Amino acid sequence: MSAPTVESADLVWMEGDQPFSSRFDDVYFSRDSGLEETRHVFLTHNRLAERWHAMAAGEHFCIAETGFGTGLNFLAAWQLWQASAPDDTCLHFVSTEKYPLARTDLQRALAIWSELADLSAELLDQYQDLTPGWQHFSFAGGRVTLTLLIGDLFDTLPELDAPVDAWFLDGFAPARNPDMWQPALYQRMAELSRPGATVATFTSVGDVRRGLIAAGFDMRKVKGFGRKREMLCGQLQQPPAQPWRAPWYARPEKTCKRSAIIIGAGLAGCSTAHALARRGWQVQVIERLPDVAGAASGNPQGILYCKLSPHHPPLSRFIQSAYQYSLRLLQRELKQGEGRWHACGVLQLGTDDKEQRRQQGLASQGYPASFLQAVDARQASALAGVEISSPGLFFPAGGWVSPPTLCRQLLEHPNIEVRTTTAVADLRHDGSQWQLLNEQGDCLAASGTVIICGAHETARFAQTRHLSLKPIRGQITHLPADAHSSRLKTVLCADGYVSPARQDEHHLGASFRFDRLDLTPSEEENRHNLELLQSLSPELHRHFSVTAPQGARVGLRCTAPDYLPLLGPVLTPDAFLDQYAVLGKDASQQPTAPAPWQPGLYVNTAHGSRGLISAPLSGELLAAWLGDEPLPLPRDLAEAVHPSRFLLRQLVRGNASSNKISTQGQRR
Template identity: 40%
Template sequence: MERDSPKLPSIEPAILEWHDGQPVSARFGDVYFSRDDGLEEARHVFLRHNQLPERFARLQGGDTLVVAETGFGTGLNFLATWQSFRERAPAGAMLHFVSVERYPLTSDDLRQTLSLWPELAPLADELCQQYPPLVAGSHRLVLDSGRVRLTLYFGDGLEALEDLAFNADAWFLDGFAPACNPGIWQDRVMEQVRRHSRPGATLSTFTAVGRIRRTLAEAGFQMQCVAGFGHKREMLRGELPTEAGTVCNRPDSVLVVGAGVAGSLLARNLADRGLSVVVADQGDRPGAGASGNAQGALYAKLGVQLNDQTRLSLAALLHAQRYYPLNTPGVWHGTGLLMMGSSDQERQRQQKFLRQNEYPASVLTPVSAGQARTLTGVACPHGGLWFPGSGWLEPSRLCATLLDHPRIRTEFGFRASRLLPCNNRWCLSGEARQDLVADAVVIAAGHETRKLMPVLGEFRMKPIRGQVTALPVDSLSETPKAVIAGSRYLNPPMDGMAVTGATFDLHDADPRVRLSSDKENMAGLNDMIPGMVTSDDAPSSASSRVSFRCTTHDYQPIAGPMVNGEGRVLEAAWLFTGLGSKGLMWAPLLAEYLADCLTGHPAALPRSLARRVDPKRCLAKPVSSDTRGELA
């Protein structure tokens, strides 16, 4: 029943056979759950022998319990855990579930399988709604209004555990019988289980194989054979000794400097996790800077080579496509997006991209010029790549929506002058304003970020001027119904205007709207779609806008701990900037990752991708250790 392995990043799905209404793995020749009662088996083997119902009841508001699993399968164990958590955990507590799966079910198979348990239907529906496309790598799902987070890794179990960053309180060792699927039961996987376990962590598994019991015992778990479920007489449970460990000092308050898309998404994420957040911005409203354009497109230009840079962009795009429709539907317009082959070079790049990669159609699909016209409503001269899950947003309204939260306080018109540590907290001073003090600080101030960093050293960040032009609909030959991106982009109209742009002006600090930039945008749009702009007259300058994007030397974003000029991390200080022209794509996932870091939760980014956004990489040249005035 094996099939040829697809090209990455797609991953091979599970191949199911149905026997008497029950799914069986054709690949491993084994059942996914007991034919007697799969849900009761999950409760007996995994919940009760990890004492999860009792542990959920003992949680306090703000506590998080982390459960990890070695085989997601049908998601039944996860749903049983989620159901128990909802029934017993207090308000304000959180469940974080980390699971890996080498052969994930398709969304249709998942939905059909979970329909066997009507009592789980509300949870199953929410899981299926957010279930990611079958793309290799880590996916973060935020469920139950943020009370439950699922980190779901599609790929090899050992590789996943070597790359993911988390510490578990309980383990479900699952993944078909060891005789059928020896890979997930190898000693190196069991070593990773120990490495990812907190003191006092428990584990349970349906198997009672002696080799596995001995391996876990050698790793430090106190192992027991206990009564199994159904026809299985024995199973294993284990526990690590409780030791004095390092306690995660989660901050009670966080100061976010910057009320653009990045700062607003992070502030909302932290507030939803129960933290008090103050957002300071020099503007007079949310999204007054680079996030203030009337429209912004959600898109990614995925690399031909499937390297870590491409994986990061893909993970961010998929997370954003889940986030906006669910959390900010009032400002999200899911029209789809065409990445048009608008030049010979781009068409050749796309052809090479398609030869070397395979993506699920729900992520992207190649389309002809005729198909592009049908999808966009515009006579596109060329086809390209169609992203059905993308679209456009209203950035300034997005920021305002996100900041409307009882645990977020905003301070607008705050012209920051100095940021310094004070009595184990951070203090931000502003011109003629009372100082703002918090346990932790995140600078998300775009191209102004470097000015606020209280450190010496050269950091490779730069501003790039960009002017967008809002064109009246009656100046267009056709009205687009989806986003078209190429050498320029064109959004569907809003309030009679369609935004196009943007210029890319290096070494240009002019904040004023320029007629020449409008004409450049119009000419670029006509080059991309001949005859699209029917008038040679530029629109009123009031319809155009200039902003400055913050980019880095490698055009990758910055999200992580602030470092000083010597590369040492500053305590409780973080950076979130360098998102360039794709802030709408980058910001949801990186806000999730930073919030994980601040709260000590499992990280949304595996280590291989977290390195891509580490601020330390942007330190150009470390300063001398004896430089006076440098913060330690």
């Protein structure tokens, strides 16, 4: 993927509070009454109030919009949703935007609408200057989600996987923004629409009307708002033929009963439970250890470490979206201070030529300063409070978090039940639901939906033994804080990391070993961690070289061969091989037989050392898979993290057999 260009909106403020686009020579909303225009054009002519009032418990509704702009349409829809929809329903709002507003401009524009002040404040609390890609937000206790597709809509909409119920066809006028109003847009709208989906737009231009009709929408002219005589609205009448989609990446059949069991109470399990519970699911979390976050998620300090590539491969794009979602979740769920989390900033130091070139490549791509900044060694030293000898990138919104505190907070929901000291030895499907069995074969619990979030132990079940997972030992070292070391104000990262003091202790790490999987701390790894300090800060290295560590902690990370997590539904491997054997001879074939899913079985694992960043958005992705919601990631990224990917690769490369796949367990 080519490097994105970050372009913010070019605004001029007219008459004090009227945002005007100098790029498109057009206003963002009506001078007469932008809010009333939104209600007339988009809310009334998509018949939203009546459709929402008729929804049943557990249903969700998806609006897709072209042109987020000031967010006025979103806030107006959210306000109507609160007044019209039953409590146990969800609204998903997906919007494209090529030129996002800076936060200060968004705040100024929304200040006009005092009746939306509470909703605007909730949006602004989570909104920062946006980077390219997909930005996912959660509001109203999980009842409302917003997914912003930042970039050209002809790049983003083809990757959208969302069953759309209503379209807000917005954006600057066709005469001012002709590149947007194209037949390809109308065709993609039809492809994404559910049967009977509606569309409304402020324009009545003939080319737009004819283009929508050609795509399958029945369009009509109706009275416009204010000085506009006419506008268009309509409904999908002729759904287009859908392009072929790989069945092994398709959505499994949606479950009717919204209850699930999650195996594992680390960051992945707690994030998944939180995402489902906020949508009204009843969730039971089963953990083999005496407490939540007792394994790899139990370090006292975790780092929000967002290492990106200027070439933007799938891993880098996933991390970027996940990092920003994690920051929003922390802002929403876990107040700063008292050892919980601290947005002290993260300095990623360029300690060799290769790393400095990578950082220069990122810094040249126009990211907002609120996301990352290039700094020299002098600037880095001023930010860190200690001597730094290397240039680097500064992530102002990053910092450290207490993972156990976050896990416990995510589980604080009335829809979540937690059972600790409960080990699941086996899974058995009885034809209608999964039974979770202990070592004696007794049933511990049963559910139609099970999500395994057990890190590398995910692969110990017969149903998931084919997954490519590897445990990696990591040890962190605890160092006592004193007056000198407490001058450290930011997290420092390079080959390792060191944290600012939390409860009179710094944490330094981490080792990365494949040759041993025990959990006993070693002096060798403490020495290794102390050596990492030399590249982070020679000053701190000198200081701690004469200080004895006051403890260490070992955990087992879990990774996949491509270092991306595994998130989604699980196939039956032998049936997959038999059903799609033709791919082993000709990978260009497009089989259409439905995938042999293991009914109601999902995984969320292989987060490596990035769980604080990747787990929260992964929970949202799992919830979207389960609820047939819009995916919070582009389709290609959802496939890049899908558990089916390794089965497919083995089959296409011709080195898979039924025996190989069904017996390939976790690697040691």
